[in-house]
Amino acid sequence: MKQNIYDNDIFFQGYQQLRATESGLNAALEEPALYALLPALSGLDILDLGCGTGKFCRLAAATAATVTGADISQKMLQEAIRQTKAANVTYICAPTEELTFAQQRFNLVVSSLALHYIANYQQVVTNVFQWLQPGGQFIFSVEHPMCTAMHHAQWQTDEAGNILHWPVDNYQEETIRHTTWFVENVIKYHRTTATYVNTLIQAGFRIAGLHEPLPVKEYLEQRPSLVRECRRPPFLLLAATKPSI
Template identity: 50%
Template sequence: MTASHNDLSQQNVYDDPDFFEGYKTLRQKDSGLNGTLELPAIRALLPELSHLNVLDLGSGFGDFARYARAKGAAHVTGIELSTRMLAEAQRLTYDPGINFQHTSMEDFATDDNIYDLVVSSLALHYVEDYSGICRKVYKMLKPSGNFIFSVEHPVCTAWPVGWITTEAGEHWPLDNYHDQSIRHTQWFINDVVKYHRTTENYVNTLLGCGFTLRALSEPQPTDEALAKRPKLVKHCRRPPFLILKAQK
C-alpha cells in the first residue's frame, strides 16, 4: 500500500467517524439509491470484463473491484484516499488480483496506455480539478479503452437543499445551475464540500480531452424496484445520478 505525499490537501470526508459510520450503514443495508439506480446503470454500460486491466478511482469498500474480478478481469487497482474505507475494503477482499492503494486520484500516477477500463463511482463531484482527472485518465487508457463514471446529477448539486414541501406537494428545487462552484452541504455531517458542474461541462470536458462520448445515462427506478420500494417513486421526478461512458 502506498501513501500520497499530499493526502491532507484533498477532501477526505469519509475518514470522519460519524460520516463513515453513517455511510457504511447506508451501504450495508442498501437503503440508498446506489444499489437501486446507480450500480445497475454502471454495470449496464460495462464492456466484457474478461482479461481486462481495470482502475477504480475512489474504490470505497472494494465492491466494484471484487465484482470485476468475479466477471473475469485480469487485475483491478483500487485508488482510495480514506483510510477507514481502505481498511474495510482490505478486510473484505481476499484476492491477489486486486491491489488497493492509499492515495488520491489527483496524486495517483502510473504509465500511459496501461488500463483497458477506468471506473469511478460517485467520487468526481468531490474533486476540484475534474478536467485534470480526465486528461490523466485519457493518458492511462489503452487505445479504445473506456472511462465510465457516475456523479450526483447537476440538478441535485446545483442547489443541494434536498426535497422541499409546499402546498402543491414535494419538490426538488433548482437554482444557480450555471454557477459552477463549491457547494457546502449536509450529509451525515455538516459542511460536506462538493463541486457543482453542469452536464455541459461534464460532457464537453471529456470531448476536449479527446474522448468520444459513448453513452449518457440518467437512471430512474424500474417498475420492479418501485414494486418493492414504493417510496422510490419520487426519484422518478428528478434524476439523482448522471452516468457517462467515454472511449479513448
C-alpha cells in the same frame, strides 16, 4: 487540503449503515445503471477511482486480469482489504488527483459517485485519457448537476408534506458546494452537464453514452417512495471511449 470526509468517524459509520441496509439509491438505481454500461471484463486491466470498500473491485476480480482500486480514505480501504481475497486486486490510498500510472496501463477506468468530490475534474480526465489504451473506456457516475446546483437542496413540500418539486438555482455557477450528509460541511463541486461532457470531448474522448437512470423495477415495488426519483435525475452517468489508433 483535499477533504477526506469518509475518514470522519460519524460520516463513516453513517455511510456503512446506509450501504449495509441498501436504504440509499446505490443498489436501487446507480449500480444497476453503471454495471449495464460496462464491457465484458474478462482479461482487462481495470482502475476504479474512488473505490470505497471495494465492491466493484471484488466483482471485477472474478474475470479481470488485474484490478486497481484507489481511494483517499484509509477507513474505506481497510474495509476493502478486509473483504477482498482475490490476489489480482491492488488497493492504493491516495487522492485521485495525485495518482500516477504508466501511459496505456488500463483497458477500463471506472468511477462510482466520486468525481463530484474532485476539484480538478479536467486534470483527472486528462490523466485517465493517458492511462487508457487505445479503445479503452472511461465509465463513471456523479451526482446529477440538478442535485448539486444548490448548497442545501431538498424536496419542497406543501403543508401536508406532499412533494411539490425539486428546486434548482445557480446552475451555471460552477463552484464549491458545502452540503450536509451525515455531518455538516461535506464539500462537493458543482459542474454543469455540459462541462462533464465537453471536458471529455476536449481531452480526446468520444462520448459513447449519457444516461440519467430511473430506479429499477424491483426496488420500486419494494420501496414505493422511490417513485419520487422519477421526478428528477439523481445521477448522471457517462461512458467515453479513447479512439483506437
